[in-house]
């Protein structure tokens with residue numbers, strides 16, 4: 649049935665193989681492109697959103713028919729933090745279902761050898777056991793602030809499994825924890841917590857503000873992974889993993905939002921106070937992935953949260969501030 653969990657594909661052997669990285673301008677896609685380029689891959693197939701709208705089925709199919717990539721990594725999606733997910737539920741379910749259905753089906757029909765789908769830790773029940781094992785999927789109700797996005801992601805996992813079962817097609821699914829790094833979205837309301845706070849502390853520092861508002865109670869726990877570690881894991885799994893089950897990718901380390909805010913404040917160099925806006929949702933109380941399956945395959949994360957924050961802040965100042 650094509651469930652050769654520990655088989656090695658020839659992903660790393662042919663550096664001229666055509667690889668379509670969908671969403672290459674985003675946080676995750678750009679990190680995967682950097683990783684592949686650093687390994688010597690020379691035939692990356694890249695299209696911006698304006699060049700190819702992945703929600704348009706016939707455009708996607710024509711693109712695959714013409715280009716015939718050998719490998720596909722799907723990092724294009726409608727993505728956002730807790731506020732965006734809670735405010736635009738129709739976009740989060742519809743756009744993600746459209747993109748992933750089009751790209752998965754066209755990849756299969758046009759002979760892609762191996763396909764990788766990216767989900768998210770929000771696929772798991774709100775009150776899943778911690779750390780969250782892969783088999784916690786579909787065992788309880790979802791976190792309401794992101795259930796629409798989560799349902800789309802669960803459908804993506806199931807679609808990859810269905811194509812593997814029916815057609816023996818090599819499609820795998822990877823569930824990253826909360827990510828951060830270069831090319832993140834620093835939008836003040838719609839981004840994730842880490843880029844949102846980095847921007848807010850930076851702007852408060854340059855404007856000599858006394859206070860910065862942080863959302864929620866500060867008590868939720870989150871696990872963060874630098875996107876360069878995620879890109880390393882994606883390439884590792886394209887080479888090493890061909891299983892039916894989705895795999896968690898995390899750092900294994902969690903932090904409260906309060907401690908994260910203090911750390912970002914320190915890295916940015918803001919010296920004022922934090923004010924907690926408890927009218928904003930906390931979301932899931934705790935979301936730590938069990939990454940033991942990935943560790944057993946031989947992969948380990950390398951970038952600490954502190955080092956990753958320093959690198960991201962440097963990038964933000966050099967590339968986003970004043971643009």
Ligand SMILES: NC(=O)C1=CN([C@@H]2O[C@H](COP(=O)(O)OP(=O)(O)OC[C@H]3O[C@@H](n4cnc5c(N)ncnc54)[C@H](OP(=O)(O)O)[C@@H]3O)[C@@H](O)[C@H]2O)C=CC1
Nearest residue numbers: 671673674675676697701702703724725727766768826827
């Ligand atoms: N960021 C995180 O913390 C996490 C992310 N993930 C997953 O990783 C993947 C990538 O996320 P991330 O890099 O953060 O997201 P980004 O928003 O940074 O990047 C998404 C990319 O997809 C492109 N895109 C969106 N819609 C379309 C479309 N209709 N047609 C073509 N391209 C489109 C965007 O282009 P444009 O901006 O021009 O629309 C953008 O380049 C997603 O599947 C996400 O679920 C998983 C866990 C955590």
Ligand SMILES: C[C@H]1O[C@H](OP(=O)(O)OP(=O)(O)OC[C@H]2O[C@@H](n3cnc4c(=O)[nH]c(N)nc43)[C@H](O)[C@@H]2O)[C@@H](O)[C@@H](O)C1=O
Nearest residue numbers: 729730733768770794839840841844863864868929930931
């Ligand atoms: C990756 C993951 O991302 C989303 O889930 P989330 O983990 O809740 O992500 P978040 O980064 O937006 O918030 C984390 C915590 O941080 C708090 N918080 C404080 N201050 C700000 C703030 O200024 N902005 C944001 N966004 N959050 C803040 C916030 O209240 C919450 O308690 C999913 O919708 C889903 O898309 C998904 O899969």
